[in-house]
Amino acid sequence: MKKRVNLILAVVLLLASMGMAQAQTQLEQDLAEMRAWMQQRSAQADSAITAEWPTVKKEFEELSYSLDRNTKKLSEKSRVEYETYKQRYTEWKVRNESQLVDLDGKELERWEREMTGTTQISKIKPVHLRDAFNKALEYTREYRRDWTLRDWDYAEFVLGELNTRKTNTLDLLSTGDKIKIAALQVEFATLKKGREAKDAYEEMRESR
Numbered sequence: 001m002k003k004r005v006n007l008i009l010a011v012v013l014l015l016a017s018m019g020m021a022q023a024q025t026q027l028e029q030d031l032a033e034m035r036a037w038m039q040q041r042s043a044q045a046d047s048a049i050t051a052e053w054p055t056v057k058k059e060f061e062e063l064s065y066s067l068d069r070n071t072k073k074l075s076e077k078s079r080v081e082y083e084t085y086k087q088r089y090t091e092w093k094v095r096n097e098s099q100l101v102d103l104d105g106k107e108l109e110r111w112e113r114e115m116t117g118t119t120q121i122s123k124i125k126p127v128h129l130r131d132a133f134n135k136a137l138e139y140t141r142e143y144r145r146d147w148t149l150r151d152w153d154y155a156e157f158v159l160g161e162l163n164t165r166k167t168n169t170l171d172l173l174s175t176g177d178k179i180k181i182a183a184l185q186v187e188f189a190t191l192k193k194g195r196e197a198k199d200a201y202e203e204m205r206e207s208r
Helices: 002-042 046-051 053-069 074-102 105-116 126-146 149-168 175-207
Strands: none
Touching: 002 053, 002 074, 046 074, 046 105, 046 149, 046 175, 053 074, 053 149, 074 175, 105 126, 105 149, 126 149, 149 175
8 A cells, every 4th residue: 555655656746747847848948939039129229129119018028928927937047047138128118118108199199190190000900001101101201300309209109009010910911011011110210220320420529
């Protein structure tokens, strides 16, 4: 009888250890995905992060969901690595949300309407999303030279809303639309980066 009990306990411990090993493996896979995502995002310019902030925020929340719930199950090394990623994300969040929190609602609606033709960007049909991006970039090309930094805040927020809508409807977009929208996203980030470079140059001249 005693041998049978010992055998049962051994089997239970083995199954438990196997379950923990599987959970550990899954968490390490989750961390690997987070690592790849963080490397990709960190390689982008700050203006690109700002332009895509709603999407960046959503992606991080999805990738961190399991890791946050099971942080204690990570190895010490993995836990330290994950905390580093969380700190980096927090820096992005503070910078971007502090800039956008005080946007005026009515003024934002005006920017949404002029840049995309609607104030309900989250409801744009997938088939019309490419046109909305095109309209936003046409507006940016035409007026950006006269924009203040505050204007860029509004424009970046609107692009962020479009980027979020793209993420939420990605499976419903044609390959052609995905390619074109990606090109327009890059163009917007480039235009914003050009403005930042111009401001930095003028600031340098004034400081001489």
